[in-house]
Structures are given as C-alpha cells and as structure tokens.
Amino acid sequence: MKKISINLNGEVRYIYVEPNDVLLDVLRDKLGIKSPKSGCERGDCGACAVLIDGKSVRSCLVLAIEVDGQEITTIEGLSKNGLTPLQESFIEHNAFQCGFCAPGVTISATELLNKNPQPNREEIQEAIAGNLCRCTGYESIIEAIEKIAKK
Amino acid sequence: MKEYKYIGKPEIRIDGKEKVSGAAIYTDDINFGPDLLYAFIVESPYAHAMINSIDTSEAEKHPEVLAVVTGKDFPYKFGLYMQDRFIFAQDRVRFIGEQVAAVVARNPKAAKKAAKLVKVDYTEIPAVIDQMEAIKEGSDLLHEDLENYDHVPWFFPKPKTNIAHWRKIRKGETQKGFDEADYILEDTYDVPRYAHCAIEYHAATGLYDKSGRLTIWASSQSPHTQRHLFAEALKPLGFTHKDVRVIAPHVGGGFGSKAGVTMEILAAAIATKVQGHPVRIMWSREQEFYNTYQRLGVKTFLKIGVKKNGRITALDHKIYWDAGAYVEYGANVVNAVGLSAIGPYNIQNASIDSVCVYTNLPPGGAYRGFGYSEFLFGLESHMTRIAKHLGIDTIEIRRVNAIREGDKTAYGANMNPNGLLKAIDAVEKEIEWHKEYKSSDPNKVIGKGFSLLWKAPAMPPNASSSCFLKFNEDASINLLVSGMDIGQGYLTVMAQIAAEVLGVPPSKIRTENPDTDRNPYEWQTVASHITWGSGNAVKKAALNAREQIFDLVVRTKHLPKDSLYLEDEKVKCTQNPNFELPLREFVIAGIQMSDGTFKGGPILGKGTFLPEFSTAKSNPETGQGGHPNVHYTTGAAAMLLEIDKQTGKMKVLKAVEAIDAGKALNPDLVKGQIIGGLVQGLATVLYEDMRYGDKGKLLNPNFTDYKIPTAKDIPEKIVPIIIEVPQPDGPFGARGVGEHTMLPAAPMVANAVADALDVRIKSMPVTAEKIVLAYLEKKNNRMLK
Ligand code: FES
Ligand code: FES
Numbered sequence: 001m002k003k004i005s006i007n008l009n010g011e012v013r014y015i016y017v018e019p020n021d022v023l024l025d026v027l028r029d030k031l032g033i034k035s036p037k038s039g040c041e042r043g044d045c046g047a048c049a050v051l052i053d054g055k056s057v058r059s060c061l062v063l064a065i066e067v068d069g070q071e072i073t074t075i076e077g078l079s080k081n082g083l084t085p086l087q088e089s090f091i092e093h094n095a096f097q098c099g100f101c102a103p104g105v106t107i108s109a110t111e112l113l114n115k116n117p118q119p120n121r122e123e124i125q126e127a128i129a130g131n132l133c134r135c136t137g138y139e140s141i142i143e144a145i146e147k148i149a150k151k
Numbered sequence: 152m153k154e155y156k157y158i159g160k161p162e163i164r165i166d167g168k169e170k171v172s173g174a175a176i177y178t179d180d181i182n183f184g185p186d187l188l189y190a191f192i193v194e195s196p197y198a199h200a201m202i203n204s205i206d207t208s209e210a211e212k213h214p215e216v217l218a219v220v221t222g223k224d225f226p227y228k229f230g231l232y233m234q235d236r237f238i239f240a241q242d243r244v245r246f247i248g249e250q251v252a253a254v255v256a257r258n259p260k261a262a263k264k265a266a267k268l269v270k271v272d273y274t275e276i277p278a279v280i281d282q283m284e285a286i287k288e289g290s291d292l293l294h295e296d297l298e299n300y301d302h303v304p305w306f307f308p309k310p311k312t313n314i315a316h317w318r319k320i321r322k323g324e325t326q327k328g329f330d331e332a333d334y335i336l337e338d339t340y341d342v343p344r345y346a347h348c349a350i351e352y353h354a355a356t357g358l359y360d361k362s363g364r365l366t367i368w369a370s371s372q373s374p375h376t377q378r379h380l381f382a383e384a385l386k387p388l389g390f391t392h393k394d395v396r397v398i399a400p401h402v403g404g405g406f407g408s409k410a411g412v413t414m415e416i417l418a419a420a421i422a423t424k425v426q427g428h429p430v431r432i433m434w435s436r437e438q439e440f441y442n443t444y445q446r447l448g449v450k451t452f453l454k455i456g457v458k459k460n461g462r463i464t465a466l467d468h469k470i471y472w473d474a475g476a477y478v479e480y481g482a483n484v485v486n487a488v489g490l491s492a493i494g495p496y497n498i499q500n501a502s503i504d505s506v507c508v509y510t511n512l513p514p515g516g517a518y519r520g521f522g523y524s525e526f527l528f529g530l531e532s533h534m535t536r537i538a539k540h541l542g543i544d545t546i547e548i549r550r551v552n553a554i555r556e557g558d559k560t561a562y563g564a565n566m567n568p569n570g571l572l573k574a575i576d577a578v579e580k581e582i583e584w585h586k587e588y589k590s591s592d593p594n595k596v597i598g599k600g601f602s603l604l605w606k607a608p609a610m611p612p613n614a615s616s617s618c619f620l621k622f623n624e625d626a627s628i629n630l631l632v633s634g635m636d637i638g639q640g641y642l643t644v645m646a647q648i649a650a651e652v653l654g655v656p657p658s659k660i661r662t663e664n665p666d667t668d669r670n671p672y673e674w675q676t677v678a679s680h681i682t683w684g685s686g687n688a689v690k691k692a693a694l695n696a697r698e699q700i701f702d703l704v705v706r707t708k709h710l711p712k713d714s715l716y717l718e719d720e721k722v723k724c725t726q727n728p729n730f731e732l733p734l735r736e737f738v739i740a741g742i743q744m745s746d747g748t749f750k751g752g753p754i755l756g757k758g759t760f761l762p763e764f765s766t767a768k769s770n771p772e773t774g775q776g777g778h779p780n781v782h783y784t785t786g787a788a789a790m791l792l793e794i795d796k797q798t799g800k801m802k803v804l805k806a807v808e809a810i811d812a813g814k815a816l817n818p819d820l821v822k823g824q825i826i827g828g829l830v831q832g833l834a835t836v837l838y839e840d841m842r843y844g845d846k847g848k849l850l851n852p853n854f855t856d857y858k859i860p861t862a863k864d865i866p867e868k869i870v871p872i873i874i875e876v877p878q879p880d881g882p883f884g885a886r887g888v889g890e891h892t893m894l895p896a897a898p899m900v901a902n903a904v905a906d907a908l909d910v911r912i913k914s915m916p917v918t919a920e921k922i923v924l925a926y927l928e929k930k931n932n933r934m935l936k
Binding site: 028032033034035037038039040041042044045047074075076079083087090091092094096097098099100101102103106124125126128129130131132133134135136137138139140141142 | 163164166167168169170171172173175176177179180182347348349350351352401402403404405406435436637638639640819820823826827828829830831853854855859860861862863865869
C-alpha cells in the first residue's frame with residue numbers, strides 16, 4: 001500500500017493504493033467517482049477516459065500509483081459550476097442515447113477544444129475515434145462538437 | 152393533420168442533464184457498501200461434454216470465500232419461450248462458457264482465484280457446431296429430452312432431432328405459382344453470428360435480505376419479465392412474485408442483449424445462498440461476447456418466381472438458424488421470421504420454413520431487428536438480381552410488388568395502413584437514383600444500392616403495458632411506467648404524450664426507470680413496440696386523469712363537461728373565456744366549496760393496454776388463421792458506395808433511409824434512431840464478424856479483433872427521412888422504428904457492390920477481400936473466354 005495524493009476535480013484527495021491498482025477502479029471504487037465507465041479494460045473503447053493534467057487518458061490502462069501528485073478531471077469536475085457549453089451542446093444535439101459513452105466522449109472532446117478551439121470535421125472525428133459509441137452513429141456527437149467549435 | 156403542442160416536437164431528452172453531467176447511475180455505479188460480495192463463474196471449457204464430478208472442497212477452503220454453488224444447489228430450469236436451460240449446468244454442458252459453478256468471495260480477485268480451485272471432471276463428447284450438420288439424420292442430439300420441455304403453444308419442436316421449433320407458412324399454391332413464372336431465381340445466402348456490443352457490460356447485483364426479500368438490480372430491458380422468470384425458476388425455494396423485486400437503473404445500451412434473462416438469474420440464485428449480503432456479478436468484455444445472447448447465424452435457400460413484368464408469382468424461403476445450445480429466447484426470433492420472411496411484398500403463393508436448430512455454440516437471442524436483417528439480406532439481394540435479369544429498374548420492381556394496405560400478409564391477415572410507397576419515392580428522390588455517379592478517381596467506381604424493409608413487433612399476443620400518473624402539489628407529474636429507456640428516448644416521449652393530453656409541459660413531468668415494486672407492469676422493452684404499447688397506456692392514464700379533473704370541475708363549478716379543456720396547466724372553458732382554474736390549485740388538495748368543505752383529492756391516472764385483437768393460434772402446418780403480428784413498420788433505403796477496384800476498399804458516400812413512423816412523436820429522436828441504426832447495420836455488413844474455431848470457441852471476443860465502427864468509419868452523409876402514415880391504434884398514430892433502422896444495410900451494400908462491379912457477394916460480411924477476389928475471378932474468366 002502506498003499513500004498518494006491527487007487533485008481530483010479541484011479537490012486534493014489522499015488515498016492508499018496497491019502497486020497494481022488500476023486508476024479506473026480506484027476512481028470508481030475508492031473515490032466514488034462513477035462517470036468513468038468500464039467497457040473493455042484494455043484501451044479499446046474510451047469509456048474510461050479522464051483528463052490527467054489536461055490530457056485525455058484511458059484510466060483502465062493507468063496504474064493509480066503513477067498519477068501521484070497529478071491533476072485528474074472527470075465530467076463531474078467539468079460541470080462543477082454548471083454544465084459547460086460542450087455539455088449543453090450535447091443535450092441540444094442529442095449527442096448520446098444510452099449515455100454510457102458520453103463521459104469518455106466529453107473528455108476527448110474537451111481535450112480537443114482546449115488544444116484546438118476551431119477543429120474541422122475530420123479533426124473532430126480523429127479526436128473521438130478512440131471512443132466507441134454503439135448507439136448514435138456518431139453524427140450527432142460530431143454535430144454537437146462542431147456547433148461549439150463554430151462559436 | 153392536427154397541430155399538437157408537444158407531440159411531433161423535438162423536445163429535449165429528460166435524461167439529458169443526468170447523462171452529460173456524470174449524474175446518471177448505471178447498474179454497476181450503485182454503491183452497496185462494504186458488505187458487498189463478488190461472484191465469479193466457473194465456465195465450461197468444452198462445447199459439449201458430460202460432467203462426471205465437481206469438487207469444490209479446495210475453493211471452499213479459501214479464507215475469503217463465503218460460498219461455492221453448483222448445479223446441485225439449483226436444479227431449476229428457466230426460459231422465456233422454451234424451458235430448455237438450467238441456471239447452472241446439471242450433468243452436461245453444451246457450449247463453451249456455460250455456467251458450471253460460482254464462487255462468492257469478499258473481493259473480486261479472491262473470487263477469481265478460488266474459482267480456479269474448483270475441479271470439474273468432464274468427458275468431452277462430439278460437438279455439433281453447424282446447423283446444417285445438426286439437422287442431418289443421425290446427428291448427435293443436444294437435447295434428448297426435447298419432447299418434455301415446456302414451451303409456448305405456438306412452438307413446434309421435433310423430438311429426437313435438433314430442431315427446437317419449425318415455423319411453417321403455406322399461402323396459396325406455391326408450385327402453381329412457380330409454374331406460372333417466366334423466370335425463377337434460386338440461390339443461397341449466409342449470415343454469420345453477430346455480437347450486440349453494448350458498451351456497458353451486463354451487470355446484476357442480488358440481495359436476499361433477512362426478511363426474505365429478493366431484490367435484483369440489473370442492467371435490463373425487461374424488469375418485469377425478469378422478475379417473473381426469477382420467481383418461476385426459484386419457486387421451489389418458496390418465492391412468490393411479490394417477494395421478488397427488480398430495480399433497473401439506466402441501461403448502457405441493449406440492442407436485445409439485455410432482454411429476457413441471461414446472467415441476471417445467476418445473481419438471483421446466488422444471492423439466496425448468502426442471505427443478508429448483496430452479491431454482485433458482472434461480465435467482462437470477453438464474457439459479453441461469448442456469454443450473452445448473440446444474433447443467430449443463418450443459412451437461407453431462396454427461390455422466387457416472377458412474370459416478365461416483374462410481378463412475383465411465388466416465393467419459397469427455407470431458413471435454417473444456428474440457434475445455439477439453448478433456444479429459450481432465440482426460438483422466437485425464428486418464429487417471427489417465419490411469419491414475415493415473405494418480405495414487404497404482396498405475394499399470393501408462398502412457402503416459408505423457418506427452422507430453429509440446436510448447435511453447441513452460445514445461445515442465440517434477440518438482436519435489434521430480431522431476424523429480419525438476416526432474411527432481408529437474401530430477399531433484397533434477390534429482388535435486385537431479378538430486376539437486373541428482367542431489365543426492370545430495381546426500384547420499379549419493388550413498387551410493382553410492394554404490399555399495400557389491405558393486402559394479405561403471409562399468414563392471411565390484412566396489412567395495416569403504411570407509407571411504403573411514399574418511402575420508396577422519398578428515397579429515390581433524395582439519392583437521385585437515375586443520376587449517373589462517377590468517381591473522379593479512375594481506380595474507383597460508385598455503386599448504387601437499394602433495399603426495402605419491414606418489421607413487426609414480435610411479441611406474445613398478450614404483451615401488455617401499464618401506467619400510473621400522479622400529480623404533485625405544484626401540478627408537476629410523476630409518470631410511473633416500466634418500459635426501459637435503453638437510449639431511444641422512451642422516457643422523454645412518454646412525457647410528451649402525457650403533456651399533450653394534460654396541457655402540462657414535458658419539463659414538468661418526471662419519468663424514471665422502473666422498480667417492479669413501485670411501477671406497474673410492462674412486458675419488456677423489445678420488439679420496437681414500447682412507443683406504441685406503453686405510449687397507449689400512458690395516453691390512457693392521462694385521459695383517465697383528465698376525466699377525473701373534468702368530473703371534479705363539473706361537480707364543483709357546475710360547468711358542462713364538454714365545454715372544458717386543458718391548456719397551460721389550467722382548466723379552461725369554451726363557453727366562458729374568463730374561467731381559468733390552475734391545476735395546482737386542486738390536483739392534490741381538492742376544490743373548496745362555499746361551505747368551506749373540500750371536494751376531490753389527489754388525482755391519480757391509470758392506464759393499461761393489451762392488443763386484444765392479437766392471437767398466435769393458427770394452423771401449425773400453414774400458419775394461417777391467426778393474427779400474431781399487431782402491425783408492420785415499413786421503409787426504404789438507398790446508398791452510394793465508392794469501391795476501390797484494386798483493393799476492394801469501400802466508402803459509403805451517402806446513405807438515405809425513410810421510415811414510416813406513423814407519427815414521429817419526437818422527430819429528433821426518430822432521426823437519431825435512423826442514423827444510429829443504419830450505422831449499426833452497416834457495421835454488420837462491413838466490419839463485424841464473429842469467428843469460431845472448429846471446436847466451438849469464439850476466437851475474437853474483444854474490440855481489438857472484433858471491429859465496431861468508430862467516428863472515422865461512418866458514411867460521409869446520412870439523410871434520415873420520416874414518413875407519417877398514422878397507425879390507427881397507435882398513440883397519436885405512432886408506431887415503432889428503433890430496430891427497423893438497421894434492417895436494409897446489408898442488402899443495400901451487396902446491391903451497391905453488384906451495381907458497381909457486377910459481382911454478387913452472398914455471404915456476410917461483405918469485405919474488401921471478398922469483393923476483390925470475386926472481381927478478379929470475374930475479370931480472369933472474361934479474359935479466358
Ligand atoms: S475501459 Fe478503458 S478503454 Fe475501454
Ligand atoms: S450513447 Fe450508447 S454508447 Fe454512445
């Protein structure tokens with residue numbers, strides 16, 4: 001067991017982790033942050049994506065011990081002071097159906113817009129290509145992001 | 152058409168804020184506290200084997216293990232349509248992954264570790280993994296006891312064979328029809344198995360508490376049906392339905408995989424052995440692939456006879472399903488297809504045999520489209536081939552034969568009002584069918600593909616829905632229904648229906664996922680019937696509440712009932728424009744009279760719906776005489792497909808799909824279904840492929856090896872078109888569209904490939920490799936000639 005500290009959605013949290021504890025499990029089971037989802041546990045689906053120091057990372061592929069001292073943001077953190085324009089746009093464009101992929105997609109899109117506020121369609125497709133969505137056919141997701149990009 | 156205030160409007164989803172903020176709770180997000188236990192399942196490594204013995208003693212010794220259970224603990228069967236399956240294998244396993252034992256421990260790692268200590272001694276026996284082999288005389292039997300299995304009365308198993316059900320349709324005189332034909336086309340088509348790939352795994356947590364209550368939290372399309380099956384299967388333990396409770400949080404995608412009962416029954420059963428502790432069971436992605444329902448594999452033999460003008464004179468459709476080791480749900484797919492494999496055509500003479508065959512592969516079950524995608528691949532390929540042979544336009548031949556209102560279906564009932572011809576016209580226009588499309592790249596060609604679609608809800612004749620509607624003090628409403636929002640937007644649409652009837656905006660209506668203790672009965676959220684069935688129940692509940700409101704106003708204000716109406720959360724009166732009575736003033740506390748007394752009380756609406764005209768009773772030899780399907784939803788689709796001649800690589804440039812929704816209660820949500828469904832359909836024909844080894848083991852149970860589309864793999868453009876020819880018995884005319892949207896994808900691609908390169912791919916998926924090989928062969932043949 002090792003004690004680590006992370007800045008999770010703006011709050012410093014201290015936790016004990018085993019060397020082989022996966023970040024996704026630690027977030028969900030030890031820290032009660034449920035928006036990162038498990039859809040494959042091997043880096044294929046993107047449902048578990050979180051921002052680590054602003055970079056979108058698959059939390060199923062990261063050991064908790066590696067993120068000691070880092071800043072982690074999930075969608076709970078994004079909407080701390082109300083929904084972001086991106087989240088509002090997701091609602092407006094029906095950019096989710098079952099919603100299970102939505103946290104991961106939102107994280108990828110947030111990273112994209114932070115880096116590139118005016119992405120074109122191909123750049124959007126590229127940015128979310130690691131997030132599998134079985135419901136929407138992606139069109140509405142792309143539209144929701146495009147709409148924000150144009151603003 | 153009447154102008155509605157909330158119906159037909161793109162009202163925003165009522166689960167929107169929840170789902171984008173991280174607040175939405177799915178089954179595995181529920182916190183059960185430190186007493187939670189974890190179950191790990193011991194699965195069969197063989198496709199077919201006898202179990203000689205199971206030794207659990209080592210596993211039981213593990214310090215963190217609380218219980219180890221096997222088939223001996225639960226010698227109970229379950230099955231929605233056919234009771235052919237035990238909760239845990241008894242003396243025999245029939246597919247790789249079948250549940251043999253379970254280990255329950257304080258943490259998942261310990262459960263997994265201890266499960267490895269369970270020793271099972273098997274004797275392998277020959278496995279039958281091909282349905283055509285399985286129906287051969289003398290083939291090894293999977294279920295020797297088939298004649299004793301309980302099943303619904305409309306199934307016809309053939310004892311001492313591997314045939315679990317055989318749906319026959321005999322309409323008109325098929326041989327005579329073929330004799331009259333000018334041209335007959337006969338061929339076979341193959342469709343492999345497919346996986347649903349909902350992104351959320353199956354998950355269930357069971358708690359058998361000290362009071363004797365059994366509660367299951369499950370990711371489910373079927374809370375009430377699950378409760379029913381749990382209660383029935385576990386009846387020997389003393390449960391009645393009231394003791395069993397299913398709570399269904401948000402579902403992260405279903406597509407049929409979470410319909411009926413699969414792994415959830417393990418949670419229910421295991422919980423009874425660790426009374427007082429919640430016990431969680433969750434599949435991994437790998438288990439999702441091999442241990443939930445899959446889409447059944449199928450081989451079809453299709454023969455169609457036509458006159459020179461394209462008019463079909465006869466159809467003979469033989470469909471053999473690889474239904475897997477247990478067909479408790481999948482046999483109904485087979486049944487549904489038997490009833491409808493005539494396609495959306497008016498054909499006088501037809502013979503259909505839809506045969507459900509046991510194999511030693513995982514159990515097949517419901518998958519979006521419920522078997523229709525599979526037979527439409529052959530049928531709609533066939534129609535295009537016939538048109539080409541006759542020199543008729545491929546759309547025209549469909550117009551000539553399209554089924555119209557009042558025409559007879561395969562089983563002799565009248566076809567419902569439908570917009571099939573309108574859909575054909577709309578698609579033809581949008582895709583500019585008669586335009587020549589040419590790629591600017593000389594290595595590439597563009598093909599056009601077309602397909603019709605139709606589908607009926609496949610459900611028992613007594614599948615029913617219900618709704619309670621309760622007003623709150625501020626005239627906001629809680630709507631209690633038991634359908635599931637698996638992403639299609641059900642909760643939102645139900646709110647829109649109640650809103651329309653009661654003049655209360657949808658934003659003031661809360662509809663939540665059900666709990667079988669609190670919410671009234673719903674059969675299941677399958678068959679694309681929920682908008683129609685549950686929508687009817689909600690509408691009736693709202694009308695019932697309105698009736699109570701009006702009665703109270705008549706009784707207290709002495710106004711004529713037929714002058715009253717609801718608008719903007721108020722009761723208003725056509726005869727007295729000054730009369731306005733806000734709902735919030737009386738829907739709970741009643742109306743005060745001049746003597747100070749109150750009349751009325753809380754307004755509670757109630758609505759139920761059961762399609763009383765439906766019956767599955769028919770002649771088993773002909774399928775004639777019943778009314779098994781309540782109605783059909785129809786549509787058409789077309790695409791432009793660009794193909795690289797050298798590599799076979801394909802790109803969908805444009806896809807158009809028109810669906811007759813009857814009435815699109817929320818057009819944005821319908822469009823979302825069209826796009827999502829079409830992409831899922833295209834995935835089955837372009838990307839996905841379940842590969843089994845010859846010993847029945849799935850070789851690609853993960854997203855690295857089983858590819859589903861990403862945002863980069865979608866068509867350049869998809870145009871969804873909504874047609875509205877009202878369904879007379881639907882809520883505001885609506886009928887379902889969810890599954891239909893994926894149906895035309897496969898034949899459309901095959902037809903586009905044939906159009907572009909003149910090669911016909913008759914097995915799914917249609918891969919670049921198949922195309923190139925067929926194309927080269929054709930070129931070589933031509934050179935040889
Ligand atoms: S769960 Fe991490 S990528 Fe799928
Ligand atoms: S909305 Fe269901 S997986 Fe994306």
